[in-house]
Amino acid sequence: MRFTIERGNAPAWIRPLIPLVAILVTFIITSVVILWAKANPFSAYYYFLIAPLSNQVSALEVLVKGTPLLLTGAAVTFAFSAGYFNIGAEGQLLAGAIAAAGLGMLLGPLPAFVNIPIMLIGGFAAGMLWALIPALLKVRLMVDEVVTTLLMNTVITFFISWLLNGYWRDPVSMQPQSATIAPSTVFPKLVLHSRLHMGFLVALLVILVIYFVLRRTPLGLRMRAVGLSKNAAHFNSVKVGRTMLTAALISGGIAGLAGVGEVAGIHFHLIAQISPGYGYTGIIAATLGGLNPLGVGLGALFIGLIDTGAQTVSSAMGIPIYLGNVVEATLLLVTLGMFTLQNYRITITTPTPQKEGRI
């Protein structure tokens, strides 16, 4: 029996296995870091993966942490389908948060069923707005969207700082945080006495919608054509620039919704640290899910699990909470590496027995 590794397409059943193997490999690698902290890796994994699901409170918390990731992951996936790399999800999320906080302070008197849609629309629009400049620069001037969106992410944090230290400084507490939003603009809870809020349903809905759009609408087909081959799409009369711009803007809007969720569902006011990097972690979720909307959903929830677990790991074992970030980043890199395995195929050959020749 001989095994040869050659270039070719791996069998289809490998693809869904990859994230699972990646998770396993990640934990093996991060054991080193855990051991350095003089802790037991298996205990750590228990707290990461199992403990959060062992009781209702933390299981719901997984969904809570997963909510913004579902949205940012969806945003990244949607844009990437058209070949647009939206690293700006972090900034767009913050833009949505700003809009939500602003609207939340303004819309007090109106009833909830009016306010909440307004909050969502406002946050979506804010996210779109913050995505506009890098998208235009890319489509019109062919400036790499990665660099511009990263710079925009930094700029908006300064804007938030200005707001929170100035106009929006809470008059009650005098802390650098905004006033609390009106009760009629708060997202209703899905499960009483938990942190799980309506944003989770919005996120699930968005995932389904983008799946639907990509597979069943003309915009989706055009986007995929552009993402797969810009030149061929252009040749086929697809308006490449307009399609990419649309994808980028919608993606920005979806990321903005994540910001709305954090303000209206969790914190109820705007703070500087409202996003511990959800925009970037969304990229991890998107990669884990193979840039497929349904996979992204699972990926986002998985990272929510790790995030929840990280807090327990930290408090129960005294390990710095950043272990969670290390695990997630390692997971991203390992998954990336493993996806290239799709380009190889193992063939097993058995040598055929030679027949004796007769002279």
Place this chain on the structure above:
Amino acid sequence: MPPSNPETSEACAHIMYAIEMKGITKRFGPVIANNKVDFNLEQGEAHALLGENGAGKTTLMRILYGLYTADAGQIIVNGQPSRIDSPKDAIRLGIGMVTQHFTLVPTLTVAENTVLGYLPGFRLDPKRIQAEARRAADRFGIEVQPDALVRHLSVGERQRVEILKSLYRNAKVLILDEPTAVLVPQEVDVLFETLARLRQAGMSIIFISHKLYEVMTICDRITVLRDGHVVGTVKKTGTTQTELAAMMVGRETFGVTRQGERPQGLPVLRLEKLSAKDPKGRLALKDVSLSVNAGEILGIAGVSGNGQAELSQVLAGTLKSTGGQVLVASENLTCRDPGCFTSAGVGRIPEDRHEGVVGELTVAENLALEHLDEFVDRGLLDSQKILRNAEKLISEYQIKASPTDRARTLSGGNLQKVILARVLSRNPQVVIASQPTRGLDVGATEYVRSQLLEQRDRGAAILLVSEDLDEVVALSDRIAVIYEGRIVGILPAREATVAKLGLMMSGANEVEHAVYN
């Protein structure tokens, strides 16, 4: 005693070949590119590898040069069995290769390109390497400018730099892969002179080509490959072009017969003083003016690189012109995007079929992509309609694929049929066909050509841009020759002999150039 054989007796006189390749086999997935190929090269000879596109000539030489590794077989250099795992091994054994796609770095100078990878030590002294490059060139009487940036050089000059690279590395064997494909007849003459000088200095040459007359002009022996195996090796003096052609193709080529001339309609496509720039910013089309009538095929003949690519792209809507107009039935389509061309009734067959279909999408999706609005039902894609459309076109155009196959899994011929189906099923009044049969096998080529003729008979105005001169001559009613971005002449088909066209294609007015005889 085994009977003596003329080949073996002669072999005794050249016991040591410069190169011997025995039983070379190479597979790419299911395709067998080289099938137990035997090839040898005598010292000081010019040996041609002849065959159609896809016969395996380039694959064989890439194995010799170490870019590929053979699955089976042996290579013997100067009597020593040798392992060639990389170009560095090949170079060390004295083998040099000049490919169709130059392996030059445009942003480096001639001298830097020459010494790249071969420079000892840590320092790079521009004066010193320029002197060394000049020395290597002078030894063989080759003309170069060592301090020039490669991106500023003409095609012929770049090719000389490629040759210089091999000379600098003390090559004794030089492989040239279709070297005249990108040259004008004048540059071809210069190349042949260069090769003659190299042979005088002791170089052995392997010349890959599919052009019979060239091969007969400069080579001593010819090995013909077809579909990956050797058909035969003959001496030039013992064969004719006709015999070689038969060996190459393996059967009688059935030419496309045309129905003679038809009455022509009014001009439908008009180009007026059209100009455009190439990707490097230089003017590639200069004031091109021509018109195509309904029911005729106007063929554009020319050596690759004279502006055909830019012409195809402007007429496909993928390149913006810098001057002039494109008019279709008096509608001005200048600087419009591809969608406008299609709605004006212009069917476009792209130069590179892989840029005309999205490989990862299915055949059905590709067939519907350009006209998605017709397949939309209440805002959603009507997948039934898309499927039915695909099934209809697949059967009409004999595409060997199913609607749900991914386009990239199709063969070149079937892919081209998909493009034809998409374009021709709309009954366009104008068809722009760019390199429509490039890289296709004989069967697919005949199909494409017959489709074009059918469209012509239907009354469409067809502009055929093709680097295959025989194709242009066979299909066109009128032939325009493009040279350095200008139309230098338009002839009716019956007046256009290959000789006349060849002269126009080289921009020369003298009659003495006999390359195309």
Place this chain on the structure above:
Amino acid sequence: MDTFLIGLMAATLRVATPLIFGTLGELFCERAGILNLGIEGTLLFGSFVGFAAAGASGSLWIGVLAALVAGSLCGLLMGLFTVKLGVNQHVSGLGITLLLTGLSYFAFRLIYGQQAIPPSIKPFDTFPLFGHLPVLGAIFDQYTLTYLSFLLVPIVWWVVYRSNFGLHMRAVGENPEAADAAGVNVYNTRYIALAIGGGLMAVGGAFLSLAQLGAFTFGIINGRGWVCIALIIFGNWEAARVLWGALLFGLVFALQLRLQSTGLQLPYEVFLALPYLVTIAVLALAGRNTSVPSAILKPYKRE
């Protein structure tokens, strides 16, 4: 000369230093054909490793050296993904930034715990190059690392244009097929370029913790890595122009710090944001740049 201007120019040189190291480091990577988005993480990691090593060994220069080595390893890690595995360069770079950021914070907490007063170290001293001259002496009273960074510019130019390795690197970044055909080892060349680049980036980070601040804080890099990416485009992938870009950015940044103290009515966040906005504007103006190494972002795999 006005003390404001002197102070401004001195500050410009100081602020520009980590940018010069970072951008020159990225230049090596990009000239060889790799867009290294791990720069932000590498700067941070270098900053941390430098600080920790200096604290542990008692020598600031050992800290710099440790950062250099750590940065080179980070570059090689990037090489593992982009060269060996041929993975998308954008995502792997970001992943490395996320990993190095997480690791730096994790390790910092692990080693130093959570203290009321953050740990600090006696930073480098500055060194007046022109002695007590009134203007030049005041402006050129900089850290050794700053002087080194300026020296690096002609050195990098020399390596790129007058060394055999530089020739390989330029070939590999423009046309790896041609380089491969010429017998250049494309993979090794890229690995080396990444290692050199990573090392330089990390030293830039170490400058911040060992010279400028004398401490490691979580926001110490704050997007400078992304600015370096933009500066390369601004500098047209040429070492000398990169220097001017870094000085310009340093000027705007230093100006922002000084204008605050003059009581100008603009909020200080505007000044913080200004350099980044300027960078975006520069990118918009630079537009489609034909000097970008042609092979960038395309992984190379020999058939």
